[in-house]
Amino acid sequence: MNIYVLLKKTFDTEESISVSGGRIDESGAEFIINPYDEYAVEEAIQQRDKHGGTVTVVTIGDEDSEKQLRTALAMGADDAVLIDTSDDLDEGDQFTTAKILEKFFEDKEVDLILAGNVAIDEASGQVGPRLAERLNMPFITTIVKLDIEGEVAKIEKDVEGDLEKIEVSLPVLVTCQQGLNEPRYTSLPGIMKAKKKPLEQLELDDLDLDEDDVEAKTATISIFLPPKKQAGRILAGETGEQVKELVSLLSNEAKVI
Amino acid sequence: MSEKILVIGELQQGVLRKVSYETIAAAKQVNADAVILALVLGDGDLQQPAEEMIHYGANRVITVSHANLSNYTSEGYGQVIMEVMQEENPSGIIMGHTSVGKDVTPKIASRLELGLISDAVAIEKEDDQVIFTRPIYSGKAFEKKVMKDDGLLFATIRPNNISALEHDASRTGEIIAKEVDVKDLRTIVQEVIRKKTEGVDLSEAKIVIAGGRGVKSAEGFNALYELANLLGGAVGASRGACDANYCDYSLQIGQTGKVVTPDLYIAVGISGAIQHMAGMSNSKVIVAINSDEEANIFKMADYGIVGDLFEVLPLFIEELKLQGALVS
Secondary structure, three states: OEEEEEEOEEEOOOOOOOEEOOEEOOOOOOEEEOHHHHHHHHHHHHHHHHHOOEEEEEEEEOHHHHHHHHHHHHHOOOEEEEEEOOOOOOOOOHHHHHHHHHHHHOOOOOOEEEEEOOOOOOOOOOHHHHHHHHOOOOEEEEEEEEEEEOOEEEEEEEEOOEEEEEEEEOOEEEEEOOOOOOOOOOOHHHHHHHHHOOEEEEOHHHHOOOHHHHOOOEEEEEEEOOOOOOOOEEOOOOHHHHHHHHHHHHHHHOOOO | OOOEEEEEEOEEOOEEOHHHHHHHHHHHHHOOOOEEEEEEEEOOOOHHHHHHHHHOOOOEEEEEEOHHHOOOOHHHHHHHHHHHHHHHOOOEEEEEOOHHHHHHHHHHHHHOOOOOEEEEOEEEEEOOEEEEEEEEHHHOEEEEEEEOOOOOEEEEEOOOOOOOOOOOOOOOOEEEEEOOOOOOOOEEEEEEEOOOOOOOOHHHOOEEEEEOHHHOOOHHHHHHHHHHHHHOOEEEEOHHHHHOOOOOHHHEEOOOOEOOOOOEEEEEOOOOOHHHHHHHOOOOEEEEEEOOOOOOHHHHOOEEEEOOHHHHHHHHHHHHHHHOOOOO
16 A cells, blocks of 8 residues: 655644744754654554555655654655655645645555544645645545445544544545544654655755745734733632632623623 | 625534534635625525524525435535635635545645635635734744735634624525535445544633543543533543543644634643644633642633632532523
């Protein structure tokens, strides 16, 4: 089976966010594999181990994205592709990303594409479905179980807490939700092996694309932090009195009950 | 001719989701003079939800009923929405940022090579430019976005952030039942297993009572359910409580769970890990109940009670009953 994983480099979840010059300040920040994409990498490896084939991890980013790709290779992926757009693009959006990926996949034989259900930075959740549509492939988002039998994928999808059992024909694109699996940690031998695994680097040119072809359809005009929360009130006194005060504050001051 | 904006009335077990009404209000914020065209999809008689959309401000409603629309699939809904768009040629489309909205809108945007601004929490207008505010980095920051072209405006809105217009049963409008042959689906929904808690939907609840590890057991959550019932709210949980099997993952709020923005969020026995905060930090009023006065959640809370939740919750419930407090 030819299995592909779409991977995105994101801020570490623990990072605090600051804005400078109208952009998120990335200086000195730690970057990780988008947590939802880790489920995708893990699932891809498990499916390959069950059905054979190869797992190729693809990312669009800059040269630093190699680190996250190497991590995926250390987990057990076979190949990695870095589409480095840092020289060609200043701004992009989900249209841009999907268009580049569409071109990348144009000449590929694909059975299964896995992606995270959402990236924790921009959180659009658009890229997977957008790409599937361009490739004329069905897609199922927020999956929590995947069984492949021949040309059919039996999928369980999380629908805001409810569960749907779905059958879909291959090739298919799925986006992964928490609960699908437990991503493995990278082992030292895995890390050593990953250094020798192939990592292909491409630029827009290599995909016969230029900047105009992938020009974003939306623009960010400002980025700002939410207003700092005023320090709250810790109530005092006997528990019974605190509770009475809380009920009164919620109904009279905050007017929420 | 005035501008036409398409909104989708999303049915959940035959009942319209609240966010469907909010899309009408959002469309009015985009253009107060716009004709609001609503599309309601499902299987069966859709007259009543269509009328409801009109009572909440839609001018015209198209209903499409088909056996292949009884369960949502991106292919089925995609076919219908695209057909309606072709016929009606709206200048904008707005949907709720729900499981369905998140799934089908990028498909349509991709097919038609359109931009899409998802998960908007506010809409403003400046010199005729429509500006959407949306959270990024799990709500730790916000961005303002615009569509770059003059073409079709396409957005999903987060439930509970844009107030619906007032319900007015005297509002009238045209309802058209449209036939669409929904076919060639590669995706078949075999079964839907309802796991959600009874009553109020977590992502749309005005009041959320969430429990953490401090609740200590599944039984411990009973008091939270009692409180939620009393206040007409929904129960949620931190990842810690879900990992410990105190409750189902469907209740999890946080970076890898649901994002909620209720009017009132009561965090019970939750320490306030940064990943949890990402899912609830934009709640309007936050109450924290925790025995550890150092707990991070107190930094976020508007009101805090340092105390044993097993003592506080019963007193809280009793006090509410005593005062006959109701959800406003």
